[in-house]
Amino acid sequence: MRAIGVIRKSRRERVSREEFEELLKSAGYEVLAIVEQVREEHPRYNIGPGKLEEIKRLVKELNPDKVVFANKLTPSQAYNLWKELRVDIIDKWQLVLEIFEKRAHSKEAKLQVELANLQYELPLVKEAIRRIKMGDRAGFKGMGEYQVHQYFKHIRYRMGKIREELEKIRAEREIRRKKREEEGFVLIALAGYTNAGKSTLLNALTGESIDAKNQMFTTLDTTTRRFKVRGKTMLITDTVGFIDDLPPFIVEAFHSTLEEIVKADVIILVLDASEPWPEIRRKFFASLDVLRELKALDRPMIVALNKMDLTNREDIEKKAILLRELVDGRANIVEIVKISAKTKTLNELYNAIERAIEYLPKFQRFEIKVTDPGKVGKVLAMIHAMGELLDVEFQEETKIKAYIQTGLIKELTKLGVEVRRLG
Numbered sequence: 568m569r570a571i572g573v574i575r576k577s578r579r580e581r582v583s584r585e586e587f588e589e590l591l592k593s594a595g596y597e598v599l600a601i602v603e604q605v606r607e608e609h610p611r612y613n614i615g616p617g618k619l620e621e622i623k624r625l626v627k628e629l630n631p632d633k634v635v636f637a638n639k640l641t642p643s644q645a646y647n648l649w650k651e652l653r654v655d656i657i658d659k660w661q662l663v664l665e666i667f668e669k670r671a672h673s674k675e676a677k678l679q680v681e682l683a684n685l686q687y688e689l690p691l692v693k694e695a696i697r698r699i700k701m702g703d704r705a706g707f708k709g710m711g712e713y714q715v716h717q718y719f720k721h722i723r724y725r726m727g728k729i730r731e732e733l734e735k736i737r738a739e740r741e742i743r744r745k746k747r748e749e750e751g752f753v754l755i756a757l758a759g760y761t762n763a764g765k766s767t768l769l770n771a772l773t774g775e776s777i778d779a780k781n782q783m784f785t786t787l788d789t790t791t792r793r794f795k796v797r798g799k800t801m802l803i804t805d806t807v808g809f810i811d812d813l814p815p816f817i818v819e820a821f822h823s824t825l826e827e828i829v830k831a832d833v834i835i836l837v838l839d840a841s842e843p844w845p846e847i848r849r850k851f852f853a854s855l856d857v858l859r860e861l862k863a864l865d866r867p868m869i870v871a872l873n874k875m876d877l878t879n880r881e882d883i884e885k886k887a888i889l890l891r892e893l894v895d896g897r898a899n900i901v902e903i904v905k906i907s908a909k910t911k912t913l914n915e916l917y918n919a920i921e922r923a924i925e926y927l928p929k930f931q932r933f934e935i936k937v938t939d940p941g942k943v944g945k946v947l948a949m950i951h952a953m954g955e956l957l958d959v960e961f962q963e964e965t966k967i968k969a970y971i972q973t974g975l976i977k978e979l980t981k982l983g984v985e986v987r988r989l990g
């Protein structure tokens with residue numbers, strides 16, 4: 568597929584040309600030309616009418632399959648542009664959806680992408696119907712009046728069906744989550760801009776080998792795995808990455824996937840520290856915006872400056888200081904750490920996780936008294952798997968002090984062991 572890209576920059580819209588080209592590449596386009604303009608939004612065409620003439624000439628000359636706008640187009644702008652240029656017009660969000668479509672493997676991801684697509688298309692079809700009613704004969708995607716009406720109905724029907732199916736998948740996920748909650752494991756979620764290194768970090772922490780590639784939106788599915796930090800077992804979840812202005816229809820379609828972040832006890836916000844500071848800053852704020860929308864800003868958050876192997880000590884220290892000034896008082900950021908997921912330089916992160924979970928109600932110090940000597944071995948094994956042993960005295964009755972998680976209390980009580988909280 569061959570595309571002409573159009574970028575309009577204004578005071579309010581900070582569109583990154585580099586990122587736009589990256590998105591076009593990720594979606595599989597050959598970029599024939601990029602047209603840029605600095606001006607405020609034109610109500611009819613988004614870009615100015617003069618620029619439109621230039622694009623018209625380029626379309627004639629280069630014959631692209633699509634013209635892709637880096638800005639968000641209103642349904643009526645998309646329609647007007649299509650009438651003028653007579654070539655497929657898409658904007659940045661449809662471009663993101665095209666990438667999602669290529670990457671969706673699981674049934675859930677495929678349904679979520681389809682739902683997002685339909686949600687996007689619905690206002691466009693409404694606009695077409697409105698215009699047809701006003702006597703406009705242009706139709707929509709080659710369809711006439713009757714077909715457009717049928718298509719509108721079809722979209723509504725499909726959306727309902729997909730929502731039902733997603734709801735079923737979501738209920739299954741909820742059951743799994745409940746079970747995990749009962750087990751009492753601490754849940755940590757990875758969050759952050761696409762390509763920051765979240766999946767690489769999950770792999771480094773758990774020995775997993777999920778896809779991690781230098782391209783945007785590699786991950787669309789959620790993966791949850793167990794891992795241990797200094798003897799304590801917890802769960803870590805990797806999910807879809809963020810982008811500037813992640814549109815509400817994508818957030819909505821991917822809600823159950825993103826929910827894993829909201830349900831986490833601790834969030835690790837991953838940033839690519841090898842990028843120039845303005846990029847780090849932009850992506851940090853974009854990530855906070857998404858977390859705000861998800862209502863996840865109250866979670867304890869560790870910010871991980873990743874890819875430190877690609878930069879030097881001085882540079883990363885400087886970025887950490889700038890970031891510290893930036894986060895001052897924002898969200899619930901408990902710590903900033905410098906790591907490399909690739910070289911498994913993760914010490915600072917381990918320390919930070921250890922400190923962050925100390926304050927969670929799930930992990931508390933308990934005294935456990937075991938009167939039946941036959942059960943001592945079993946109890947110690949359970950604590951080893953799901954808690955952390957602090958002290959043990961073997962007397963007539965064995966006294967154990969340990970950090971344990973709520974799920975374990977139930978298990979221990981079932982064994983007939985006395986469990987008492989130590990303040």
Ligand SMILES: Nc1nc2c(ncn2[C@@H]2O[C@H](COP(=O)(O)OP(=O)(O)OP(=O)(O)O)[C@@H](O)[C@H]2O)c(=O)[nH]1
Pocket residue numbers: 760761762763764765766767768778779780781782783784785786787806807808809873874875876877906907908909910
């Ligand atoms: N040099 C270096 N490269 C890294 C590091 N962490 C991740 N990468 C690379 O960065 C690219 C993106 O990594 P991913 O783990 O796929 O990133 P992600 O955040 O999961 O991306 P999405 O799934 O698209 O949201 C890959 O090429 C990784 O090899 C690191 O610490 N150092």
Ligand SMILES: [Mg+2]
Pocket residue numbers: 765766767778779785786806
């Ligand atoms: Mg990933």
